[in-house]
Amino acid sequence: MSEHQSSPARVALVTGTASGIGAAIMEAFCQAGHQVLAVDFSDAGASVADKAGATFFKADLTDAEQCRAAVAEAVSRFGRLDILVNNAGIQHVERIKDFPEAKWNQIISLMLTAPFTLMQAAWPHMEKNGYGRIVNMASIHAHVASPGKAAYVSAKHGLMGLTKTAALEGGESGITANAICPAYVRTPLVDKQIAEQAKLNDMPEEEVIDKIMLKGAAIKRMIDPSEVADMALWLASDKAGSVTGSSFNMDLGWIAQ
Structure with a gap:
């Protein structure tokens, strides 16, 4: 049992686990004793998940049916679903006047629509359990903007709104929803x-x-990915049961000005 273990073992679905923040969260959850379905589009995610002790599920999360299939796989394999971490994301840096429409649609689909679809699919299972933890990987760009990041900033601002709405709707069912907002990791x-x-x-x-x-x-x-993973692990725990609708700014003091 990991020193991070602070709650009973749960079942978690984590997206975007092939590298970076998602891989760190997946590893931290596995070390804490949770059963983890690691969801990524990249085949490289399989070996990363296997090394961490997670179960890999390949999915293109811009496809709503594959989002629902990921949730169904978690429930079928583990018998329940307690934790959803919406982490998968991509980036494209270009001014609005030159921003490709296809890239805009891809980013919004992956980073805003997919979290909604996954939450919607996971909701009945969390409601049935009387326990749910939704952790959305936002960004400091959920609060401020930067040039060249129109789609990314729009998706992250939208994700913050979705987080707050889920918090209000989930409270009576024991479902919490929070967002982590790091600066550059x-x-x-x-x-x-x-x-x-x-x-x-x-x-x-x-x-x-x-x-x-x-x-x-x-x-x-x-910021090191492990720092973000520790925050996600706490938000998914019983100890964070009174915390919902919040954003946790791991921003190195960026918006303190």
Whole structure:
């Protein structure tokens, strides 16, 4: 049993688990004794899940039927579903005037519509159990905006609204919903943005982290995925039973100004 274990073993569905924050959350939940269905579009997610002790399920979450299939798989395999972590996400950095419509639709579908569909599918099972924990991976961009991130910012603002609505609707059934809002986390997704931000802002790549990503931060470092995983684990626990409809800003002091 992990030192992080603070609640009875539960069944969790975590999305976007092939790398980064999702992989860290999956690993933390497994170490805490939970049964985890790890959902990702990438085949690479299978080995990552196996190493952590999770069960892998491949799905394209921009497809509503595959979202529902993931929930059905968790319930069929483990007999229940207690925790849903909506983490899967992608990024595209480009000004609004040049932003491809197809990329807009993909980001909104994956990062806003899919969490809604997964929540809707999971809801009856959580309601039946009288226990549910929904943890939505938002971003500091659920509260503020940055140039070049129209779809990402829109999806994250929408996800925050969805979180609050779910909290109000789930309270009587023992279902909580909260959002984690980190600033830049050291992940492959963020690493990929360095070149994009350099191009967008016409600066050398080596200057992007200091002048763009950490410009507004009081703590001048990137966040480690394990820090976010620890927050998700607590929000999914019995100890967080009185916390719902909240956003937890792991933002290095970014919006303290």
